[in-house]
Amino acid sequence: xxxxxxxxxxxxxxxxxxxxxxxxxxxxxxxxxxxxxxxxxxxxxxxxxxxxxxxxxxxxxxxxxxxxxxxxxxxxxxxxxxxxxxxxxxxxxxxxxxxxxxxxxxxxxxxxxxxxxxxxxxxxxxxxxxxxxxxxxxxxxxxxxxxxxxxxxxxxxxxxxxxxxxxxxxxxxxxxxxxxxxxxxxxxxxxxxxxxxxxxxxxxxxxxxxxxxxxxxxxxxxxxxxxxxxxxxxxxxxxxxxxxxxxxxxxxxxxxxxxxxxxxxxxxxxxxxxxxxxxxxxxxxxxxxxxxxxxxxxxxxxxxxxxxxxxxxxxxxx
Ligand code: HMG
Ligand code: MG
Numbered sequence: 001x002x003x004x005x006x007x008x009x010x011x012x013x014x015x016x017x018x019x020x021x022x023x024x025x026x027x028x029x030x031x032x033x034x035x036x037x038x039x040x041x042x043x044x045x046x047x048x049x050x051x052x053x054x055x056x057x058x059x060x061x062x063x064x065x066x067x068x069x070x071x072x073x074x075x076x077x078x079x080x081x082x083x084x085x086x087x088x089x090x091x092x093x094x095x096x097x098x099x100x101x102x103x104x105x106x107x108x109x110x111x112x113x114x115x116x117x118x119x120x121x122x123x124x125x126x127x128x129x130x131x132x133x134x135x136x137x138x139x140x141x142x143x144x145x146x147x148x149x150x151x152x153x154x155x156x157x158x159x160x161x162x163x164x165x166x167x168x169x170x171x172x173x174x175x176x177x178x179x180x181x182x183x184x185x186x187x188x189x190x191x192x193x194x195x196x197x198x199x200x201x202x203x204x205x206x207x208x209x210x211x212x213x214x215x216x217x218x219x220x221x222x223x224x225x226x227x228x229x230x231x232x233x234x235x236x237x238x239x240x241x242x243x244x245x246x247x248x249x250x251x252x253x254x255x256x257x258x259x260x261x262x263x264x265x266x267x268x269x270x271x272x273x274x275x276x277x278x279x280x281x282x283x284x285x286x287x288x289x290x291x292x293x294x295x296x297x298x299x300x301x302x303x304x305x306x307x308x309x310x311x312x313x314x315x316x317x318x
Pocket of ligand 2: 016178180208210250
């Protein structure tokens with residue numbers, strides 16, 4: 001076991017979380033406040049926006065306004081998704097600190113998500129990454145469907161490794177491995193990671209696990225053991241992918257933080273402030289909170305104290 005001593009949490013809720021909200025378009029001011037609250041919790045990497053087609057993802061249509069509205073904190077990365085050069089140029093104009101390109105290990109998924117094949121997506125990224133380099137903007141790369149595809153089913157670890165290697169060789173500094181539909185289990189996650197880590201250094205990999213089948217925390221524990229030290233999360237477990245019907249949000253930031261605290265792994269994030277933020281955003285959106293830790297802390301269910309465990313006071317009946 002080689003758990004890392006520090007984990008960088010990338011909170012993707014303003015993007016992955018909000019992109020999938022049905023109902024009315026969320027006000028820009030709410031998005032801005034969410035991002036500012038997350039930074040105040042101690043999160044140093046926030047995926048704040050997405051420069052994609054507003055026809056495809058209406059909730060992200062105001063990304064430029066969101067970026068303009070944030071009071072930026074020093075040392076915080078405010079990143080955005082960019083599927084092509086048009087998206088990159090808009091992101092650059094909006095002053096993002098970092099961009100992320102995204103493809104998948106499954107052609108069928110890429111086709112539904114960004115209307116091209118894996119190879120075509122890579123071709124689109126070449127000039128984008130070149131331009132980003134000229135402007136000193138780091139580029140992250142996502143590989144979706146790393147543990148299964150809603151259209152193609154099983155995905156082999158070798159496929160994930162091949163696409164990840166292509167993105168890394170193009171110049172992505174970090175590859176985030178997406179269990180887009182949350183179907184993975186710990187052994188599968190380990191095997192996939194082992195295959196990818198034969199091509200790319202472990203410290204250039206991140207885990208991006210959705211929690212559809214309730215396995216995300218177990219999967220994370222498995223890949224932390226393998227040496228993963230960057231984890232994508234979403235406050236309150238918000239979100240999903242519009243092109244993966246029924247997929248639930250990313251594993252909740254506060255649930256992961258609670259796990260990491262229990263493992264003595266540092267993140268620099270304040271759990272109590274995070275729970276407040278989680279409650280706040282769910283109230284704004286009028287939706288139930290998907291984070292178990294926030295539900296527990298809201299109801300003031302405390303961990304048993306030594307006194308609670310000592311049942312001698314009631315005759316030893318519990
Ligand atoms: P397309 O229709 O093939 O694009 O869409 P096109 O180049 O043919 O252009 C069509 C129209 O879109 C044109 O406008 C373009 O200007 C416009 P028109 O002339 O018709 O008025 N357009 C754009 N507008 C704004 N921003 C842009 C842009 N590009 C073209 N960047 C495209 C291709 C990629 C744009 C489209 O398929 C799209 O936006 N898809 C949305 C993908 C998306 O956001 N998916 C969800 C995020 S990915 C995810 O959640 C997975 C992840 O979390 C990891 C995981 O969980 O696995 C990252
Ligand atoms: Mg995702």
